[in-house]
Amino acid sequence: MALLRKALAWLSVLVICLFGLLICVARPFNPNNNRVLGRAIAVTGRWILGLQRPVTGLEYMPQDRPVVIIANHQHNDDLFLMGDLMPPRTVTVGKAILGWIPFFGQVFWLGGNVMLNRARSRKAVALMKATSHAITNENKSLWVFVEGTRSHGQGLGRFKKGAFHTAVAAQVPLVMICAESYRDDTEGRWGQRTPVRVRVLPAIETRGLTADDVPRLVADCHRQMAAAIEAMAAPQ
Structure with a gap:
């Protein structure tokens, strides 16, 4: 039952994207296509999988200003888990x-998304810096699975x-999703998945920071996200 649910969930992605092409062709490179x-x-994938996704901290997700969102990445199923959290x-x-x-x-x-060749790390960083112009000039937000691979x-x-x-280049807040x-x-009765909790952490302002502050910013965000993930693992 679980394997059937999983196959149907991913089949639904192809079907939705097929119909989504009509939207994207009608308004190409509009970032709201992604939302x-x-x-x-x-929503469709979680319904098929029987997956509940309790989420806390949504009040920390700005809806009226550009942000850079960083999230941890565990499985391809993260698409079903967090795909509807985009501002x-x-x-x-x-x-x-x-x-x-x-x-x-x-x-x-x-959808105007950023496509990186991570094998060329220097070019990837340069492209990410260039993306800051789209954030500031086109009022876009950016979502990144910050580990760069699945854990x-x-x-x-x-x-x-x-x-x-x-x-830092765009001087916009960082929002962490854990x-x-x-x-x-993991499945329960009738192949339904065990609930997976998600937590949005308070934004970190980058106004006034420079590239020299990036190592400290990376360490601070890693510490906060690791602590939040560990706290969610504790018995409720």
């Missing part, structure tokens, strides 16, 4: 290889610095 499709994919006019960062996925890759590109529920990994350079550690195959 519409993210919500449709997440307006948000673009995301993903690997360049995503562009080759049928339908999904096309809507990802037409498979094995704890918070090291952070890539690109998102922090972007936030999902508790989970297995993507």
Whole structure:
């Protein structure tokens, strides 16, 4: 039952993206395409999986100003877990290889998202810095899975610095989103998934900071997110 639910959830992504192409072609590179499709994919996927997602701290997510959002990344199912948490006019960062996925890759590109080749780290950081101009001049927000790879529920990994350079260059707040550690195959009755909690942490202002402050900013955010994930793992 669980495998069937999972297969149907990912099939729904392709179907939603197929119809989403109509939206994206009608208004190409509009960042709100991502919000519409993210919500449709997440809500549909959680319903198919029988996955509950209690979320706290939504009041810390600004809806009326650009931000850089950093989140931990455990499994591909994070798309269902957090895809509907994007504020307006948000673009995301993903690997360049995503562009080759049928339908999904096309809507990802037409959403104006940032596609990185992480093997070329210097160019990746330069591109992230350049993204700061879109944040300030086009009133966009940026979502980054800050570890740069999936942890498979094995704890918070090291952070890539690109998102922090972007936030500092644009002088916008950093918002941290933490999902508790989970297995993507954990199931309960009738194949329904065990609930996964998500917590949004208070924003960190970057106004007045420079590139020299990035290492400290990275360490502070890592410490806060690790503490939040550990706290969610404690018995309630």
